[in-house]
Amino acid sequence: MRHIISVMVENKFGVLSRVSGLFSGRGYNIESISVGQTLDPTVSQMTIVTSGDDNIIEQITKQLNKLLDVIKVTDLTEFDHVEREMMLIKVQPKTEHRAETLRVAEIFRGVIVDSSAKTYTIQVTGDDKKLEAIIDLLKPLGIKEVVRTGKVAIAREAKS
Amino acid sequence: MKLSGAQILIESLKREGVKYIFGYPGGQVLNIFDVLYDEKDIQLILTRHEQGAAHAADGYARASGKPGVCLVTSGPGATNTVTGIATAYMDSIPMVVLTGQVPNMLIGNDAFQEADIVGITRPCTKYNFLVKDVSDLARTIKEAFYIASTGRPGPVLVDLPKDITVAKADFKYPEKVELRSYHPTFKGNLWQIKQAADAISKSRKPVVIAGGGVISSGAAAELKEFAEAAKLPVTMTMMGLGGFPGDHKLSLGMLGMHGTYFANMAVHESDLLIAIGMRFDDRVTGRVEDFAPGAKIIHIDIDPTSIRKNVRVDVPIVGDVKDVLKVLNKTMHDEGEHASPHRKVWLDRIEDWKAEHPMDYEQGDVIKPQFVVEKIYEITKGDAIITTEVGQNQMWAAQFFKYRKPRTWISSGGLGTMGYGFPAAIGAQFAFPNKLVFDIAGDGSIQMNIQELSTAVLHNLPVKVAILNNCFLGMVRQWQELFFQKRYSSTCLTGTPDFVKVAEAYGAVGLRAQKPSDVEGVIREAIKVKRPTFMDFVCDQMEKVYPMVPAGAAINEMLFRPPDCLTGEKLICKTVKQELKCKCVRAKRGM
Numbered sequence: 005m006r007h008i009i010s011v012m013v014e015n016k017f018g019v020l021s022r023v024s025g026l027f028s029g030r031g032y033n034i035e036s037i038s039v040g041q042t043l044d045p046t047v048s049q050m051t052i053v054t055s056g057d058d059n060i061i062e063q064i065t066k067q068l069n070k071l072l073d074v075i076k077v078t079d080l081t082e083f084d085h086v087e088r089e090m091m092l093i094k095v096q097p098k099t100e101h102r103a104e105t106l107r108v109a110e111i112f113r114g115v116i117v118d119s120s121a122k123t124y125t126i127q128v129t130g131d132d133k134k135l136e137a138i139i140d141l142l143k144p145l146g147i148k149e150v151v152r153t154g155k156v157a158i159a160r161e162a163k164s
Numbered sequence: 165m166k167l168s169g170a171q172i173l174i175e176s177l178k179r180e181g182v183k184y185i186f187g188y189p190g191g192q193v194l195n196i197f198d199v200l201y202d203e204k205d206i207q208l209i210l211t212r213h214e215q216g217a218a219h220a221a222d223g224y225a226r227a228s229g230k231p232g233v234c235l236v237t238s239g240p241g242a243t244n245t246v247t248g249i250a251t252a253y254m255d256s257i258p259m260v261v262l263t264g265q266v267p268n269m270l271i272g273n274d275a276f277q278e279a280d281i282v283g284i285t286r287p288c289t290k291y292n293f294l295v296k297d298v299s300d301l302a303r304t305i306k307e308a309f310y311i312a313s314t315g316r317p318g319p320v321l322v323d324l325p326k327d328i329t330v331a332k333a334d335f336k337y338p339e340k341v342e343l344r345s346y347h348p349t350f351k352g353n354l355w356q357i358k359q360a361a362d363a364i365s366k367s368r369k370p371v372v373i374a375g376g377g378v379i380s381s382g383a384a385a386e387l388k389e390f391a392e393a394a395k396l397p398v399t400m401t402m403m404g405l406g407g408f409p410g411d412h413k414l415s416l417g418m419l420g421m422h423g424t425y426f427a428n429m430a431v432h433e434s435d436l437l438i439a440i441g442m443r444f445d446d447r448v449t450g451r452v453e454d455f456a457p458g459a460k461i462i463h464i465d466i467d468p469t470s471i472r473k474n475v476r477v478d479v480p481i482v483g484d485v486k487d488v489l490k491v492l493n494k495t496m497h498d499e500g501e502h503a504s505p506h507r508k509v510w511l512d513r514i515e516d517w518k519a520e521h522p523m524d525y526e527q528g529d530v531i532k533p534q535f536v537v538e539k540i541y542e543i544t545k546g547d548a549i550i551t552t553e554v555g556q557n558q559m560w561a562a563q564f565f566k567y568r569k570p571r572t573w574i575s576s577g578g579l580g581t582m583g584y585g586f587p588a589a590i591g592a593q594f595a596f597p598n599k600l601v602f603d604i605a606g607d608g609s610i611q612m613n614i615q616e617l618s619t620a621v622l623h624n625l626p627v628k629v630a631i632l633n634n635c636f637l638g639m640v641r642q643w644q645e646l647f648f649q650k651r652y653s654s655t656c657l658t659g660t661p662d663f664v665k666v667a668e669a670y671g672a673v674g675l676r677a678q679k680p681s682d683v684e685g686v687i688r689e690a691i692k693v694k695r696p697t698f699m700d701f702v703c704d705q706m707e708k709v710y711p712m713v714p715a716g717a718a719i720n721e722m723l724f725r726p727p728d729c730l731t732g733e734k735l736i737c738k739t740v741k742q743e744l745k746c747k748c749v750r751a752k753r754g755m
């Protein structure tokens with residue numbers, strides 16, 4: 005099963021390689037990993053998407069906890085949470101498809117962040133399904149390049 | 165007053181109580197060695213290879229319980245320690261490895277003798293540091309020792325760029341360490357401990373499996389109290405030897421691939437395993453699906469990742485073994501339900517297994533390696549530190565010597581590093597100058613760090629190396645004999661030098677035993693001379709380690725010595741050339 009694990013780490017040199025080395029050294033799979041600084045500049049937050057059976061996920065969280073630079077590990081899969089990923093898509097549509105491209109971008113609340121005589125670069129944010137859907141629609145129109153940030157996720161606060 | 169980085173380093177080591185550094189100099193650590201030149205409180209022990217330095221520091225740590233320290237130069241000096249670091253890492257041994265590095269401003273330039281040792285050792289250290297600013301140095305050393313020796317211990321590497329050793333800073337050694345991301349758990353969960361006590365009093369066929377954690381947490385006394393009070397039979401992993409007295413009535417010796425029949429049977433038939441400071445290595449469990457099929461498992465370990473990694477666990481207790489056992493012992497007393505009448509039935513059953521397949525061998529005209537180990541045990545009355553190399557020698561040393569006290573058995577368990585035992589014996593002898601220290605060796609392994617004879621001779625260390633010389637890489641040959649149709653591919657050790665002459669050439673003592681009746685005299689002489697000694701025991705070449713659980717079998721599926729193998733077979737080295745040469749070496753020695 006797919007798990008999304010949030011890892012709070014020391015913002016230090018070499019930490020990313022300690023974490024990724026743990027995954028590669030023990031044969032765990034990483035679907036995506038993203039890292040960024042938190043409000044506290046000495047702390048970074050990583051979001052790791054991985055998969056495995058319960059035993060493997062248990063080992064992954066324990067092994068992460070064991071790493072010296074790891075401050076806190078949360079398996080967000082166990083909680084109600086929000087996941088987002090951002091994608092930049094450079095589309096190179098034929099002239100007759102330019103309008104259609106913009107329409108698709110609009111439907112997905114994409115933003116055109118760059119345009120040239122031949123291309124548009126669209127920025128979209130969403131969950132997996134949304135990102136896959138826009139790719140499916142844009143593909144026939146001519147996608148030149150896609151880059152994705154990998155997922156970030158955060159737990160939802162209880163509503164009351 | 166400001167001190168140079170090199171001075172700060174040495175001052176910091178003094179604060180940590182370091183007496184010996186095992187090391188080797190080079191360009192990037194010149195400043196540090198220069199400070200050591202006048203140093204009175206710390207002695208640098210110059211080994212003859214950085215691997216030797218790392219293993220010696222490790223042996224010192226295993227014997228004394230204190231972190232071993234090793235200092236080498238950058239590049240090749242640093243990479244030469246990697247096997248030693250990985251060895252210590254696999255066996256959770258506290259060690260601080262100091263490596264020189266090219267100056268900070270050259271890092272990343274492929275400078276002369278630059279190696280990314282922090283990157284290289286990331287997966288085989290508990291933690292590692294690159295010091296980028298001299299003002300961080302003292303704190304880094306403090307943290308390195310703290311990390312190495314707390315929680316589940318392990319090696320820590322500190323990489324020291326040359327400019328750091330020159331730059332000056334105020335020296336203030338921190339009083340304590342605060343690492344927000346490192347809180348090794350010590351206290352076991354009380355509710356779980358209660359569960360464990362309940363399970364023990366209900367069990368009919370309990371077995372304790374004691375591992376290296378008993379030794380690193382110093383819990384031998386607590387374990388003995390625990391086992392005796394509840395009359396629990398105790399088996400040990402290889403790393404756990406010495407954690408419980410090997411000559412105790414409740415001891416089953418070692419379990420696993422070359423464990424005793426009775427230990428493996430008891431574990432297999434058990435209804436409750438109490439695993440203490442061990443990690444269910446594959447050499448211990450055999451085929452894991454069939455491991456202890458009817459047993460509940462209580463697992464006590466300081467490292468949560470060890471729990472449920474390889475086997476299912478019913479009562480997990482994360483905590484320091486000593487601490488948990490103390491509480492468990494109290495909890496058990498409160499229950500007052502020790503030694504149920506069922507226990508006698510179980511212990512009798514184990515006695516039957518002991519009678520069925522005791523640990524034995526048959527001594528004929530040729531020296532049996534087991535006989536040598538037994539003789540060392542007999543003559544020293546078990547009061548010695550035994551280190552080992554890897555292979556058959558290691559297994560016989562584990563099987564035929566009864567370790568009564570912790571830290572008297574020093575062997576590379578997890579990594580299985582040939583070449584470990586001799587430098588480790590040197591380290592152990594530095595820790596205990598007055599103890600008898602033996603390295604039980606194979607003729608293959610001893611050649612992997614034989615250069616350390618210089619170190620031993622220079623410091624006149626009475627380290628005794630018992631070479632169980634079988635002319636082969638015996639353990640590999642055993643597998644070839646049993647599973648590869650006796651195709652002895654590259655295991656015949658032709659070209660082995662005369663160990664007596666080698667010893668003498670280094671200025672050590674060389675002794676040889678050709679026949680069983682020589683063995684005792686040679687051992688006694690080695691003890692008497694109080695100098696570094698090589699003992700060349702010309703052993704049965706075909707002897708094998710039994711019992712044996714073949715790879716992929718369950719631990720109750722053991723192979724035993726076939727009756728026709730009780731006396732030495734003759735050499736069947738398939739390549740004629742090898743056979744002749746092998747015989748040739750022996751002929752020269754008057755065989």
Ligand SMILES: Cc1ncc(C[n+]2csc(CCOP(=O)(O)OP(=O)(O)O)c2C)c(N)n1
Nearest residue numbers: 555556557580582606607608609637638639
């Ligand atoms: C550094 C290293 N290389 C290779 C091995 C694989 N290996 C395990 S046991 C063994 C044979 C050891 O031979 P020897 O030292 O003569 O001991 P014996 O088994 O004959 O007692 C080998 C090659 C190892 N454990 N370590």
